[in-house]
Amino acid sequence: MHRWEGGVTLVRPALRWPLAMLAATVLVCGAFLVVLATGADGDDTPAVPDTGSADAGFARDMVVHHQQAVEMSLIVRDRTDDEDVRRLAYDVINTQANQRGMLLGWLDAWELPKSSGEPPMAWMGHEMPFEARDGALMPGMATNTQLRQLRAADGEDAEVLYLRLMTAHHQGGVQMSQMAAGAVETQVVRRLAETTLRGQQSEIKLMRDMLEERGGIMKP
Incomplete structure (x- = not known):
C-alpha cells in the first residue's frame, strides 16, 4: 500500500517495491512537484536554462547520483532487521526518489534531454580531481x-x-551541491541544492555515529 501526503509518496515499511514501480511513482510525483516549484518564485515567466547550463548539468548528474542512493537503500532494507538502519534507508529512499522526480520534472518542463554527451560534472566549468x-x-x-x-x-x-558507502555517497553529493548552489541561475534548483547540502551533512553525522556504535571504521 502507499498513500499521498502533500504531494509526496510515502513508502510503508512492509511494502517491497520493485525499482520499476518506484521509478514510475517518482515520475508522477515529479510532474506534480515541478508545477509547484516553477511557480514558487512568484515570476510569471521564469527563466528556462539551456542544455549546457549548470542548472541542467546539475539536474542530470543528481538524477544519476540519487538513483544509486535509492538502489543501495533498497538493497540494505532487505539485508538487515536493524530498525535504525532500515529507518535511515526509508528516509533516503523517500527523500532522494522524490528529489529525483523533481529534477526529471524540471528537465521535462525545460524541454531539455535527460542525458547529455558531456562527461559528468562538466557543468562545473573546471576539471574535478575524480x-x-x-x-x-x-x-x-x-x-x-x-x-x-x-x-x-x-x-x-x-x-x-551500507553506512560506509552512503557516507561517501553523501560526501560526494555535498560537494556537488556546494558547487551548484553558487553556479546555477534558477531559484528552484538553487534551493534544492541548498536543501540537499543541509540534509546530507546532517545524515553524514548520523551515519558516522551509527558506524561507531557498530564498531565500523570509516575508510578515508
Whole structure:
C-alpha cells in the first residue's frame, strides 16, 4: 500500500517495491512537484536554462547520483532487521526518489534531454580531481564491485558496508551541491541544492555515529 501526503509518496515499511514501480511513482510525483516549484518564485515567466547550463548539468548528474542512493537503500532494507538502519534507508529512499522526480520534472518542463554527451560534472566549468571507474561516475558513487558486495552481505556486515558507502555517497553529493548552489541561475534548483547540502551533512553525522556504535571504521 502507499498513500499521498502533500504531494509526496510515502513508502510503508512492509511494502517491497520493485525499482520499476518506484521509478514510475517518482515520475508522477515529479510532474506534480515541478508545477509547484516553477511557480514558487512568484515570476510569471521564469527563466528556462539551456542544455549546457549548470542548472541542467546539475539536474542530470543528481538524477544519476540519487538513483544509486535509492538502489543501495533498497538493497540494505532487505539485508538487515536493524530498525535504525532500515529507518535511515526509508528516509533516503523517500527523500532522494522524490528529489529525483523533481529534477526529471524540471528537465521535462525545460524541454531539455535527460542525458547529455558531456562527461559528468562538466557543468562545473573546471576539471574535478575524480576519475570514473567500475561504474562510479561521480564523487562518492559506489563501484559495481561494492554494490555486489552489499548485495551479498547480511546483518551487521550489510549495515556497516551500507553506512560506509552512503557516507561517501553523501560526501560526494555535498560537494556537488556546494558547487551548484553558487553556479546555477534558477531559484528552484538553487534551493534544492541548498536543501540537499543541509540534509546530507546532517545524515553524514548520523551515519558516522551509527558506524561507531557498530564498531565500523570509516575508510578515508
